[in-house]
Amino acid sequence: MMPPPVIPSAVWWAWVVLLLPLVGTAGIALGWKLLPGRLAGYLGSLTVGLSFLAGIAAYFSLEELPPEGRKLVSSAYTYIGTGNLNVDLSILVDPLSVFMVLVVTGVSFLIHVYSIAYLGSDRGYARFFSYLNFFVFSMLLLVLAGNVVLLIVGWAFVGAASYLLISFWYRRDTATTAGIKAFVINVIGDVGLVVAAFLILDRLGTLDYLGAFEAVRQVPEGDGTIVAACLLLLVGAFAKSGQLPLHTWLPDAMEGPTPVSALIHAATMVTAGVYLIARFHPLFERAPAAAAVGAIIGTLTLLFAATVALVSTDLKRIIAYSTISQIGYMILGVCAFAYSAGMFHLMTHAFFKALLFMGAGSVVSALGLTNGSIDRMGGFRKAMPFTFATFTIGAGALAGLPLLSGFFSKDEIIAYTLHRGGLYTVLGICAYVAAVLTAFYAFRMVFRVFFGEPVPEAEQLAEGELAHVEPRNPLTGEEEDTDVGFPGPEHHIAERSFPMKAAMAPLALLAIVGGVVAIPGVTAGVETFLEPTFADSAYLLDRPPEGEQITGLVIGGVLALLGVAAAYFVYLRRPGLAGSAQRRLAGVHAFFFNAWYLNQLYDRLFVRPSRAAGRFGRTTVERVFVQSTIVGGASGVVRAGTALARAIQTGYLRAYALLLLLGVCALALYFLIASG
Amino acid sequence: MGIAWFVVLSAFIFCIGAAGVLTRRNPLVILLCLELMLNAGNLALLSFARAYGNGDGQVFALIVMVVAACEVVIGLGLIVAMYRNKLAIDADEMSELRG
């Protein structure tokens, strides 16, 4: 008599992690009327906070298991159970998914806390937290999924949550347009993902992760179907992560409230693409061509985004482009098969990017807006010391200043990339160039916003008066009101609200010390933790030697300091330099400012023909063909047919009598003929 | 003197009556033509009664006469009502049930 198999507690904890935000969503959505004031915010933060704690419990219980046994599958029920296809509602609890769970729930919790205060006066308060919890649930579903089907479900939910949150202030036309744009581009990625799923099922016979990864070992390298599947996975990843050419939605997505930008478009959703590639690494290792394509596009993106961030003036957009750029680094990392480096950068990026967005939220609140141009900002250092400190820490981590977290993670990726050799060497050098640009634009932000002559709002704030302007759309200047569907009347800065400080402080701390877990030669926390997942990788032991890594760190640090020094020189020492450079290189400046004119290109290539096709459909096809011919024709035929019947109903007695007689004649004739 | 003569005669009268119903506009005359048709039917019934040596046809004819009487009563009552309500005594005017 065998004892029943013991289900490791990690699995239970994983289910708790997954289901708590779902409970939060449903609870807040259904009971929002019972949640006065900020209760919805506390409730939403509580569910995600508990989810984070459950994630920590899952981490510890996973660590108790032997390394080979750290891939746990738990199925809720069998969704499809035919002979050829078996799809369960199953989650996979392994180090990679627990890593993502911790990052997602941790950062989400802090952002929930930040939002308690930031959206304090918004009429859609409860709705926001319901949506945020829904997003966290979807993201957790995505990372915990144990098969491709559930991944796609989570992927689609995340897209939907992103749409809902970008268009949160739904009475703003710019916001709803941005939401639709994000959704449409995400759908392109969804299509890639779904077709990739078909190809995987066709070639490997199963959609289950562990089964598929087992089966792909029998597949020869460079197999056509697998390469195609990987390329399509890349399409999905690029759409979700905002890489070239499917990146245009991310800057526009800054229309959403700042916590949304912090959570979705910095820390979690856009990293789903990186997670996807890391998760499907057995397939990518069988298709090095696809991985090379991914790496190239990742590098192109990081250069492109860095150049645009250099000249943009909208504060949140600069940070958005820097997100695109940094994710390019992560994609480069995982496509160069440096998985733990990529994931490490994912983690540190989540910290400092969320921190940057939170700081940006505080600054634009000081202007009385929800977004703003850095041309209108300056000298906020004295008025907002806390925001200044945290923002600078975030910018420093972004730039890769020595000993901050970004320093270790970014340079680890570049070291691995250079170690790969061949094509990757070129990519690595491009990454170094972009690192200089990154440091430059990061501190361009700091110097422009916090240094220099204080703008009127900063002076008022220094005297204790928070700016209050007529509500208007920051992008178009349109007048608004503060009712449902628009931002609330009050704007909150970090200095004055405890929840915002309580959220930003831990992130600042993590941004500083987060690099400790992976100091080359000293600690290898991330790598060790993630090793069971990537144990089947051919490149697991192909690490650059310590010497190379330290050299890389040194080079990276020097480049970062160079970039910061250049920014200091341009913006603080010789303030007119930027202006004159802009005038002299006006063409280049315009090219970068308009994001390499890609939006305009897409408009001409796709949007206008689609709109013309739609117009053609409405006027010609719909009106002439469908309405007149088919609908009109059908009803016309019926009308004509019944006209005959109607004609008989004349109301004239004698006409009816005639018809009677006619009938009698006909009957008589029939009987006459029938009887012979 | 075969029965056929009587039957053909009854058919003739029936058809005259039918033509009259269709051609005349005065409801009174229409009723009269209806009477014609009924009587033609009676004639046919009685012819066949004689042909089979059966009294059933004659009883049938009597009942038809009863029915004709009732119908005349109702019809004339309708015409009187029409007249009383100042409606035109014209079948073509009574066309409100048109579709």
Next chain:
Amino acid sequence: MIFEQILFFLAAAGAIGGALGVVLLRNPFFSVLALVGHLLALAVLFLLLRAEFVAAAQVVVYAGAVMVLYVFVVAYIGGIEEPVGPSAGPLRVLGPLFAGVLLIEIAIATIGSGLRAVSSAGPAVGDNFGSPEAIGALLLQKFLIAFEGASFLLLIAAVAAVVLAQRRRGLEEAGGETPLQIGRRPPTGPQADDPAAAGTGGPAGRPIDERTPTAAQGS
């Protein structure tokens, strides 16, 4: 035999003449009189067919009572000449036409089919045939239910006649019945070109076009 045949033709001529008179005479009073003549001719024919009781009933009840009813109504209404107005054109032709068709069909049926029953004069029947005793026996034995039903029908007709002829009380001003407005409609139907289809085609067509612009504005 000859006597019978002569009598038959005379009575037939009278019947047909009366029928034609009913249909063709303009004045309804004359039509009524023609019908009376027709009924009397028919009574003679009934006698030829050995239906004595029915013939008597025809004369007494039909020609005597029902026609008198007609005469009363014609007198009440007035012998209005039928207006020579825009009467139904096609019906003037189609009516007699189809009646003729029916006649031909029945004639063919009767003569052409060679039925044994109609070609003979019928079996020899006793003196009792067609007498009141025979009819009475049949009515009260074989056709009792029909008899009772007929009496019921007469009752209903009598009640209906009373209801129809009733004056509506209290609805009209002193001294007159409520006049009804009669709408004059142009003749439509199979004889007129069909304005019905055109009439409903137009208004129904317009909403379709109106809907499309609003749908366009919605997008």
